[in-house]
Amino acid sequence: HRTNTFNTMAESAAVVRATDTDRVRLAFDFHNSVHERASWAELAASFAGRTAHIHVNRPDGTCPRRSESGYRPAFQAFVDSSYDGWVSFELFHLDGPPETVIHRGAEFLDWALGG
Numbered sequence: 685h686r687t688n689t690f691n692t693m694a695e696s697a698a699v700v701r702a703t704d705t706d707r708v709r710l711a712f713d714f715h716n717s718v719h720e721r722a723s724w725a726e727l728a729a730s731f732a733g734r735t736a737h738i739h740v741n742r743p744d745g746t747c748p749r750r751s752e753s754g755y756r757p758a759f760q761a762f763v764d765s766s767y768d769g770w771v772s773f774e775l776f777h778l779d780g781p782p783e784t785v786i787h788r789g790a791e792f793l794d795w796a797l798g799g
Contacts (some may be wrong), residue, residue: 688745692720693731700734705729709736715774718743724758736773742794745776747785750795759796 690696694712700708712728712735720727728735740755744750748755771793778785 693717693727693786704735709769710734711737711739713741713774714748714758715739715743715776717743717783722798724754725761728758728790729765730762732762733760734765735767735769738762738767739774740771740789741774745777747773747775747789748792748796749788750792754757755792755796756798760798763797 690699693712696710700710712729712731716726716739717724718729722730740748742752773789775785780788
């Protein structure tokens with residue numbers, strides 16, 4: 685999604701830095717970072733210190749699968765940076781019954797965090 689405000693993590697981080705307060709932080713959104721030139725892992729490593737919330741989702745708005753590349757290195761970068769903020773699923777489409785999607789999401793997070 686391209687916007688008329690901020691289109692990259694770098695643009696958003698510049699605004700956050702300009703506020704000069706810890707009360708304004710970034711949200712890392714897998715869905716909205718597909719147009720970035722850097723990998724998710726590179727973005728996570730670069731911006732984890734200013735990130736307060738991670739939205740987990742696929743580019744199509746569904747729950748990620750363990751077999752998909754890119755997620756695990758990104759989560760490892762957050763772990764390596766001692767990230768201690770929120771992590772949530774932001775799903776726009778349920779690709780199964782809610783119970784199945786919740787179970788798949790829990791399995792995914794366990795896998796993404798090295799479990």
